[in-house]
Amino acid sequence: MADFEPKIVGILCNWCSYAGADLAGTSRLKYPENIRIIKVPCSGRVNPLFIIKCFQQEGIDGVLVSGCHPGDCHYTTGNYYARRKFALMNKMLDFMGIEKGRVQFSWVSGGEGAKWAKVVEKVVADIKKLGPFTKFK
């Protein structure tokens, strides 16, 4: 599916990943524009139901949730809980048969603009391979 342009929702924690993405922008780094970013105060705020809501949405083919590295959380413990939530959610999605790579998670800190660009490239590439997401539509 070469010409398929996926639409990916990026749920970013405000203090690190959002700042990292902003830094990627200010340092003029190039990364695919398929990602639409939603800002949340902390990766701990991400409720698995948001991921499910993204699935229901027509035209959305993948979800990327990104937060601070464990230990760096602006709210100290937000991403520790998030880490457990994402681990369980990832196993559940896989168990239900949703292809690996549809939902991806990453830790991107405020200073890692370059890593953010690489993460987005990888996610877009994976989802291009997987093709449009027709489940739950």
Add this chain to the structure above:
Amino acid sequence: MIEDLKEKAKELLTSKKVDVVIGYEAGTYKDYASPSFAKTAKDVDRFVWNKNCVNNLAIYITKAKGKVGIIAKGCDVKSIIGIIQENQINREDVVIIGIACDGVEIDGEKADKCNFCDVHTPKIYDILIGDKIESKESSQDKYKEVAEIENKSPEERWKYWKDTLSKCIRCYACRQVCPLCYCDKCFVDTTVPQWIPMSVNEDNNMMFHMIRAYHMASRCIGCGECQRACPMNIPLNILSKKMTKEVEEMFGYTPGVDIEAKPAIQDFNKKEDPDKEFIM
């Protein structure tokens, strides 16, 4: 065993230690037992105890007012521990009449949970009926069905769950029968925001069951009531067992054991790294 149980229940009621004792009475369909509420010593005479007392009576604790006595098997006690952990009732308001149970039956054959039960004698109780039964290590693999599905390919898994869950009629018996589903307003009923569309099709059903299993992670003790209550015979145990297995493997936490402990989903451990293989 049954006389001892009746006598203890009557004694609790007459001494006003509890306002009601919840137990089992003979059912009226097939050989099911059915929950029974004894407010006076006379009501206790209806109580029975046999292989068919499958219901997990802990669900009635979250609805009861005042002091409650409850006849509880080992697995029911695990649910009571969960309920107390989550502040739905204080330990002093519950008088647990523990029963040594060596397995119950559903429609004649041994319930799945009893094959690998580790609490033939309840973990905590105020009164114990019957003599202690040692729990031996079970030979069968608790997560057999889970492994079966895990070995399938994603497409097969998706197809399996799609077909299974398309039978669901959203009657929410699985939710109403579960002792730990005590929310006044479930996420499925909220319209602001509309988490899950109300219409009944396989996609919405899947979403409901996925999130309910996720909400049960590190809380479900595997009493199997949801699968028994489901009119459409959907194997819901597999979902909750999968979550229990993951919580055990990743966070080393088993629910229903320690009243003071916090369920794994509410806790964290700085040193663990369950995220190493899937978070970039």
Add this chain to the structure above:
Amino acid sequence: MVKFTLNGKTVEAEESKTILQVATDAGIKIPTLCYHPAIEPYGGCRLCIVEITKRGRTKVVVSCIYLAEEGIEVKTDTEKIIRSRQTILKLLLARCPESKKLKEIAEQLGVASTHFRISDQSKEKRKNCILCGLCVRVCNEVMKVGAIGFVNRGFKKFIGTPYDSESDACIGCGACQIVCPTSSVDPQEVCEEEIKIIPSEYNMGLEARGANYVPFPQAVPKTPAIDKKYCLYYQSDGERCGACEKVCPRGAVKYGQEDKIVEEKIGTIIVATGYDQYDPIAYEEYGYGKYKDVITGLHYERIVNAAGPTGGHIVRPSDHKEPKKVVWIQCVGSRDEAKGISYCSRFCCMYTAKQAILLKDHCPESDAYVFYMDIRAPGKDYEEFVKKAQEFYGVKYIRGRVSRIYEKNGLLVVKGADTLAGIQLEIEADLVVLASAAVAQGDAIEFAQKLHIPYNADNFYTELHPKLGPCETVTGGVFLAGSCQFPKDIPDSVAMASGASSKAMTILAHDELEIEPVIAKVNEEICSGCLTCKDICAYSAIAGKEIKNRKTGELINVVAEVNSSLCHGCGACTATCRSGSIDLDGFTNEQLFDEIAIL
């Protein structure tokens, strides 16, 4: 307490105090030689004699031993006392004519010379030793080692070790050297092993410091601290020494003190933890650590500092001789990805120019060479300063890298290249100064996590915004100043510090704190009171609230309640709430749903 008159003034003192102690406390000077506050008085040198009259009879006593008594009258400088002190001095001068300390005391007491016969100096073991025994007593009584003692009697008496050989008992503590009034003891002669000094960190190890020391002159508060690792009292669990407790006039030394966690409620924090110097050991080709004369910029700074160990004289650390040729090497560590430091440390070029100029000032005929990649002098009059160093002071700037430094007959051969001239060159230098990089403090990460402030890959703390918020951090109330944010020189640090403190003042000036309106709220109708959110909240802003029936007062339900001043708006509680009864203003579930819906 006893009362007596001292030089006409009545004074009051405890019975256990000697007249000497009372006099010193009262500010009256009495010369002493064999007395030291930390050691039991011995009354050996008799220099501290005073006149006392007790019940009408006057006599001369040794004030360092004589205890204060009720009603006695003490005079410390009568004619008779001064004359006897002068005689004692003359006798001692005859024994040790060259002792500087004796000459000083003699001058104070008006003794020009001695009429006694000068003893034969040739076979004297220690010319200045007046056999006062302080060293022996400190070694036995205070240090409890007993490595030295009096040997022989009469004229042949001297301080020595058994069989006059190096003693294995001596622990090399140097107490004897400190107490000796005429500084005639060298502990290395006594001690078998080689005595290592306690290197003063502030002076980059160029000088020793005591186990009880003031870290650096500008320390705030400027109070000494005991370094438990080296203090003999602690190392021997209270057996040895304890001198500082005895000596301290205000009794401020309390050995029992333990580290205390002091909790303070404060409004704002300004982080000014500064930087650390990169250890150029990784550059073996420069031989740092192997050759004593290869030093870093900070080393040189201490050498050239007037209050430093060399008193401002520029000398080589190895032989303390003035260097003829000094080579500076720039960017040691900085701008070098291989060493993990990709940034430029900003201030090395300027301090190198300053150090080269100072060298030329102190030793005009010496030569200064600077190996550099590019000179970074971006400040006001900075470029002119470097130009002055090159043209006026004749500092030779060589554009090129140094490949190797090796020692050849006492000199350091610096092999490098001059890319402008396109030639290889070698310089035999007496001293090499490495302008090593500025790196973040060792514990920067742990400290940042304690304050929940972010830091970058090089562990420098991240400011709120590179352009618009340089002195603030993302955490409200925590501000940054100086090199902990990124290496910078003094003008920039001072500017940033004033910026940070004025920002801090804006918070402290108001009596109310302005917080973001992003606060969690509980819908009490559907909350089931499981209080999962209470455990999740990192700021313990959530508590259970009892809802009682207004009339009967009977408890109906327990629900969660958010304390809005504590809530930081992270939203972790909303994600764990199964029934969605707690929501975060500004990021409500519905708002996030709408955001997803329009994608």
Add this chain to the structure above:
Amino acid sequence: MADKLISKEDLNTLIDNLAKDIDVFAPVKKGDMYLYSKISSSKDISLNGKNTKKPLKEVFFGQSEELISFKTAKKEIEIIESEEDGKKRVIIGSRPCDAAALPILDEVFGWDYKDSFYLDKRERTTIISITCNEVEESCFCTSFGNISPSSKEGSDLLLTDIGESFYVEVVTDKGDAIIEGNSNLFKKAENISQKDKRQKEAVEKVKRRVELEGLKEKLDINFEDPIWKEISQKCLGCAACTYLCPTCHCFDIQDEMKKSTGKRVRNWDSCAFGHFTQMPGHQPRTEQFQRFRQRVIHKFKYYVDKFNKTACVGCGRCIENCPVNMDITKVIEKIVSS
């Protein structure tokens, strides 16, 4: 409208012919239960199994039906009429109790405003019921006068298995039309006694009975009676009984949007749920016993008052599927005797 006979093979051929041009629904074995589903050939049909898990109402009043769909573009709204395919339908193998439930539902969907979705399907469908050969322990249909394992109420044709062929009794002209259409397959009726014997046997099999006499009068007065609290204590408030009940018809209307197209959907709802009567700021039925009372009184009194039909056919599904074994016959007995 004379009775007929049809051999089992002919019945299969009849099914195959019908399946060619119109939709044929029949009980099909799915896993360990039977469900009404559209069949393409007579092979999938299983006539002599247990009663279906979901009632026949599912075929006429779907759990989620689209009422209208619409397109929104900026300010403009365009309502799209969901046109019915209007195809004829036949149900084969439904049980007399399920068939008897349909006239009860016709009352509520037919009074005053005509619910086109339900009534349109009712017109287009012919119901061929079959006398129950296997009776559940929970069945108590004979307690109602007009319903029994062989009652004709609500069906168009009633088949009774008499060995190798079926005895066909014609009830309505819709049923007759089926026979006209395929008259070659039907033979003249004979050994009527065999049919009556089988039907009598079927009726005897129903063991469970409940005395309805006096129930209506008791319900007229016992609204405030504390007995409701006592008998409904163990009810957990799930909707298994109401969703599987052939005569429960309550529903909820919700809108669902997908980008710019949306639809208004009617989903089954249940008085057992708390949010059923949840008004903004006011909830008349907060306790579980009020909701349980509503289910019983609505079926045995309100429906009788309004449509003078009891909204229960005694199929026993609510007894079978209740997780806590709440038995409606025992509830009625307690009320009558209180």
Add this chain to the structure above:
Amino acid sequence: MENIYKPYIAEIKEIVRETSDTTTFKLEFVDEEVKKSFDFKAGQFGEYSVFGVGECTFCIASSPTRKGYIECSFKKVGKVTSVLYDLNVGDKIGFRGPYGNWFPIDDMKGKNLIFVGGGIGLAPLRSLIWNCLDNRDDFKDITIIYGARSINDLVYKNELKEWKERKDINFVVTVDPGGEDKDWKGKVGFVPTVLEEVSPSKKNAVVITCGPPIMIKFVVLSLVKMGFSDEQIVTTLEMRMKCGLGKCGRCNIGNVYVCKDGPVFTYKEIKQFPAEF
């Protein structure tokens, strides 16, 4: 058979913000002949829907004598009303109706009418009031007693003024104690107490009341105390309604479907309802 769930499409012509959370819409049907042929009676209600969000129930607040448009007032409480609240002029919504029965206007002719309204409860009464005022001479004297929690909770403020000036109406407006401010000229007190103060005569009179359940309870008590008979008291019940067609079972109290057999009931009928509304 036509689809009884299919709404008409109506466009919002005018929006009046009555209070901080109450709004009145003026709606006109987009489809011309629906606009012309649409007729209803005072007291009937409709299902207003925002496409894609859902439907909600409230009465038609305008009078049937005013053709070509309908008005409705609602409070911002739930999912649909919050979205409705944010709509602006020109937006289109759905309307299904008119449903339910209506005020017995015919047998009110020649009688004294007493309107007792509370808060947003004035909306259904307003439809009947304008209907009566448009043919004023069919009725004897008209008394209107209207109260609200506070001044800015009063709805249709300008129409209240108009009713005050009219000579042929005995108009009394009040606010609950504590809801008034210094330049408030109307009465201060709860509606039932004000009703007893005014104490209109019960002879040949009909009382039409609507408001929050708590107010209705006390108003009825006062009326009974003042000797009014149960048939003379008419009210309209605000129940949770979904289909409005007597099918979905939500509004079922006793053997009555409020959406079909109501919402207008006399107190006599209400007395027979079981106590769960």
